[in-house]
Amino acid sequence: MAHEPEVTTSTEGRDLATYDLVIRRAHVFDGHKALAGPHDVAINGGEIAAVSAEPLRGRKEVDAAEGWVMPGLIDTHLHFYDVLAVSDQESMRRFEEDELPGRLDLFLQHGVTTIKSVGDPTGGILETRAKIAAGTLRGPRLLATGCGITGRDGHPAATVFGGNPWARARFTGEVDSVRQMRDLVHHLADRKVDAIKLLSEGACACAGSPPYVWRNAAFPVAVELVRLPLDFLRAGIETGHERGLRVTVHTTQQAAAREAIEAGADGLEHGVTVEPITDHSLVELMLERDITYTPTLWIHDATHPDTRGNVKKVADAGVRIALGSDTFSGRGLFGANTLEEAELMVAAGMTPVQSLVAATSGAARQCVRPDLGTVAPGKRADLIVLTADPTQDISNLRALGMTILNGEIVVDKR
Template identity: 75%
Template sequence: MPQQSEATVNPGPRDRATHTPVTHDPATHDPATHDLVIRRAHVFDGHRALDGLYDIGVDGTEITAVSAEPLRGGTEVDAAGGWVVPGLIDTHVHFYDVHAVTDADSMRAFEERDRPGRLGLFLDHGVTTVKSVGDPTDGILDTRDRIAAGTLRGPRLLATGAGITGREGHPAATIFKGNPWARARWAAEVDGVRHIRDLVHRLADRRVDAIKLLSEGACAHSGGPAYLWRNPAFPDAVELERLPLDVLRAGIEAAHERGLRVTVHTAQQAAAREAVEAGADGLEHGVTVEPLTDDSLLELMRAHDVTYTPTLWVDDAHPDARANLRKVAEAGVRLALGSDTFSGRGLFGANTLEEAELMVAAGLSPAQVLAAGTSGAARACVRPDLGAVAPGKRADLLLLDADPTADIGALRALRMVFLDGGLTVDKR
């Protein structure tokens, strides 16, 4: 790869740092001039690397041209042979601090003191969309709406609200065992079919972006009827109740009635099969605590068009997690990148990059992982406007100094981040 020179930005009529829109007089605006042009870039378009160098034209929030021929822009960025890729999408995060929030006052303190900086960390690492799959419903939906309204700076936020689990299931009886205030808000414990159906419809009424169910929790089967959850941070194993099959199926059916996708937290093959057969659209974690030996499960996932999110950032300690991911990928099952990032370990945004690197370490190619973190993640989130460098897509773009299809570590060589066509991070 030839040595890269610094990008040159030619100021134009749009304030990219503040997302201030520009109003063009139709009588004077040249339609051949784009609001923004990123010039002479290699491109990974969300699926593959394109041959040659391209100019990318952006108008407003949308990509309007990807051209091998030169384009003109009111604002121009000289990529100087760098790489443009879609903004990264992390489909599995937990944003609120489960350790710090124990009552209404600590919740407000977190939102006032910590929320802005932690949202900014995602953007600083090139993560332009995140999906929360288990946060307090009121708080995370308020955060989502503030970002969408432009009163809070952060990545595009999608949210399921509280994760739905069985009575005394994970994480209610594990993470939140000693925190009843948070337990009532982070984990929605259900007692039966009617209860879960009513809860799913209430969440749908609040315009959640998807539904998250927890089947058996992050627990290993002990060889008997009990399911045990073990974590080094907790002194004792916790016996959990599984989400009954009829309740699991009812939750999925209710969500589908409202046009919402359902992703299910599993750890074992039996639970994964149960979720897929019940109609789940995605598996969070998938199979982590044992080797994936059931080839018919792979065929079932592929036949049902299920998305597998491996979350190696938390599950890499399980000796079978990497091999299971490799087997799933080789079988042609759809993949999405999701880190399971949470407060108290690592750094938001940086954890997403580590997830990408762990997926490569598991045996996937950089291009496969890039696709999982862009177009694959967008598909899992039912956001066809995201995850690709192509006309008609949202202008969520990263400009990198090195080739991420050769080395996934190039995601750390981040020069610029564009969100909805606005320059939101500039590291030159």
């Protein structure tokens, strides 16, 4: 059932109330649906204090002029460090000093207030997360898995980082045994990652299974892969759950998706991309296990023609969808890619509201952050103000007037 926000409809008891910031006369998409009529949204500190159909008073007031207020966008799947340029300690230092701050700011400039890194060097991305949280680095709220975990010579170790051994050892975690899998998950949990990402790429290593060859236009290599062994997969998921962490699994084929779900995964990164979903029982299994499906159309749409149809099939069935662009350095623009992902979801057959839910409350659920993704009292004041209606035209996400992060106006384009 969709969350019903607590909306103040009377000024009783509030006649003298003055909030830190009030956004006045805005249409509101609350993360689940559009509220009827214009509202005032009040903020105290870093939290939403009230959503009222009646006027509210603020020490600072912003007239939305009957534009739209909605939760800041959440991108649940991206790779922040430059996988093409970081190849030793010096190049990593240069990236962190010269490139990182500007790329973080791009997200805010496009209305993205939370990002989730799912395969960056563990030490670097956690240090970046700490700097943002401490306020010494400006950027969106950052969540991170640390390195992605794969089998020996799996993706992305032997693919993206096949010619970059320095980065391979830091961006990926290759395991050769169940014990190594458990130890690595415990190590990441000890470092306080926000979630665990496992990679099960390609075809089953069993008789009769078709080979899977990894190809990506951004890289010159093609690598034949097999899936992560099932006992490794189960061990990673079980250990993550023992540590209270959500575990999602990178898949591309129906068989791999089923295997991940049956092993206990909480969500699928990419889902099914290289073939059409023909097994309806797989969709039923997603619903039964309450799986979140993150389609990453931005990276797969141009090269995998079945991806759009698969997204529509699972969305129409009621499977939970989370927005994740799979943004990585070298293509497109950070932040803008997130907006394109929302548009591609609609092009695939989702409604604008379904796409907005995937980018807000659905993404917050995927990240286990119930304080995010909803416009309601008590939630974090991560908001965007738009000058046009995104519930009718998803491209109106580009009509950004203001980005508010933790109650502070960080971008003002009015």
